[in-house]
Amino acid sequence: MFWATGVLAYVIAIFHRQSLGVSSIEAAARLGIGAAGLSTLAMLQILVYAAMQVPVGVLVDRIGSKRMLVAGAAVMACGELVFALSEGLLPGVAGRALIGCGDAMTFISVIRLVNLHFPAHRNPVMVQLTGLIGQLGAIASAVPLIHSLHTYGWTPTFMGAAGLGVLSVILLLTVLRDARPARTDGPPSLKAAWAEPGTRLGMWTHAATQCSAAAFLLLWGYPFLVQGQGLDPSTAGVLLSTLTLCGMACGPLLGYLAGRFPFHRSRMVLIVIGTTTGAWTAVLAWPGRAPLWLLVLLVVVLAANGPGSMIGFDYARTFNPAARIGAATGIVNGGGFVASVSVIALVGITLELIGETDLDAFRWAFAVQYPIWALGAVQVLRYRGKARRLLLSTQPGG
Template sequence: MKNIPPLANPAVNSLPPMKAGLFVWGFGAVFYLLGFFHRVAPAVITGELMQEFAISAAALGNLSALYFYSYVAMQIPTGILADRWGPRRLLTLGTGVAALGTLMFALAPGILWAGIGRLLIGGSVAVAFVCLLKLAANWFAPSRFALVSGLALFCGIMGAVFAGTPLRLFVDIFGWRSVVLFSAAITVLAGVGTWLFVRDYPHEKGFKDFLITAKPAASHKKTGYIADIIQVFSYRNTLLLFIIPGGIVGCLLTFSGLWGVPYLTTMHGISPAKAASLTSALLVAWAVGGPVFGWLSDKLKNRKRLYLTGCAVAAAGWIAIVYLPNLSLVQLLFVLLITGFFSGSMIISFAFAKESVPPYLAGTVSGVINMGVMMGPMILQPLVGLALDRLWTGEVLAGIRIYSAIAYRTGFTLMLAWILLSLLLLLFTRETGCRQMPH
């Protein structure tokens, strides 16, 4: 596929309606939803995985984090491949590899094959978000880009919600391997639908292309990819925003994506299903908070102050969750909802960073920031597991290690340290006022 699409047929006068764009975009959104599902699924089946593979908390943390290792590694290459191959081809390939990885994970006879499956899943679903942004730019008016981007995050987090209480209920009935196998089948269907119905540009379905896809940016500079990455990091905001969202998302996905369910069952004496409901509530609040903070930031023409507020409230929420163990379930739910909602402020990172670099580096900086976002859970999940193992007292129940309140509090302190660092670093960012900074 050529880098620059052919011009739309002059005889075609109509731009694609919203429903046509949503139909095409929706197949990528399903894949992104499945990616989030796999991202946090280990949180609900920690006991089954530790028992099945006879592994410790540190080993389970590493198994879960393998997803993030390959996901992070694929961020910048994904941007390059999306430009060269187009989202249709890349999404179809991604769904195929993801289905293979899911199948390997579901049928894994041991921890090695399960780990390879997680690696394949993480690397393949890494293409979903970038392809969604590219389809949004091609199939929707520029004025709708922020709205559709917010919908993308919402769809992804809904995948994480499905990996909460619904997953726990299905695992209790059918077993974890059967449920994961079913998700592999859904991934195959998403891939087939992508190849049959998704097209990279509106003119390929008989519509007129939006100007943003028909004309390359006049300011684009033909430089090497490595040179672009180096230049992106030469801007202060980029370097800071590479680290900042990792603290917020690291807390969210380390808790809701792995250690939150066993922590809540141990500390509050509730069932895994009820604990999964609480972590799902955290994610739903995050899903709502993202679009709200994005819209409010645009409306107020402010990035830094709003981001600072969100990060500060989120940090206070995590301190309460970790250090106030006597909260009632109602109080805990309220704190989780507030923490999740204000964590949605991390979505400001993408617009903040894009406005901080020259326009021709917008794609590169998006990949860099998304890499920083995922480095949070990638680093924190195994570190928390290591801390738990170091403070393990030897207690075992049904072949599963049981960790004390002190162990969990020590492990979660690592999360708190990063989000507090994020709050500090935000003070040193330079406000853009929702305008492209002069360079």
């Protein structure tokens, strides 16, 4: 019950996180902003999320998961309320920043619940299951939210989203029970976690695999499909939901393979990067608008990005002792979202410089992903060598 309540809070957090992606066209009209302004909204939200990862990792060990989850849900509800009433860029930025702050408190807190209430041999499965169920929030932020925006309008839709946050607070206060962990000799060593090559292998894994799908879901996928590819909003919403559903199906498979063949985890990561690059190349190089089957293929390939990024957390667990696992997890998670911010910002800046949101403009804009994939793949290979040498000297088979 404790884990289920925490996961429900995570589902609602994912809903809040991705609500901007399917409302980006309406947000631009409501707030009177262009592509750069939309990038600012999404970028600041994720920057706040990324910046909070390590502090939250330390705090959750000190005050417990329940307090962090309640605080996070309350802050996100306030953020949605501000966003519902926003009519300009500054209040919109404030609302998304609050959502990013509250969101940052959620995932790490739920992972601590997994560590507290489940035996160690079940932890990897439960972490993957937590991420899988959390994607239900992404589904709720696609077609249902689009329908609500078109039926009820901006303010009622986001006031309803704020109400979900209040519901989360009530459930957490009444159902969740938590205990503070035993005190350790000192705070987790951020320096030691960063110096560990396995931590940086996890960080680059998370960054290179997550960024494309995150940028697609959080902001640019919907306008790309509607304005660039000429799809109607309902079809675009179905494609976004398909991405999430396929990701949920892919998660357990990648989790099993990573556990069954731990020495080949980096190969799985490189396959995810390579297939993502190939699918985007096919879509961007297609003469004219891509056929629907190719767009379906793109979202199916992107669906492996999220589960693939979870391998980064497995590296953090493998190479770090329990005393600094929170700090290592924060570094891995933060690195992935910094990469996502970079893609979101660069796409927006490119569109703003071109001054259009047609298909050709989106082609140039999404091309900014290639250097990030290349850098990520190089760094994965680099730290794989270092981490393997360390692991083979202490624990063969990693």
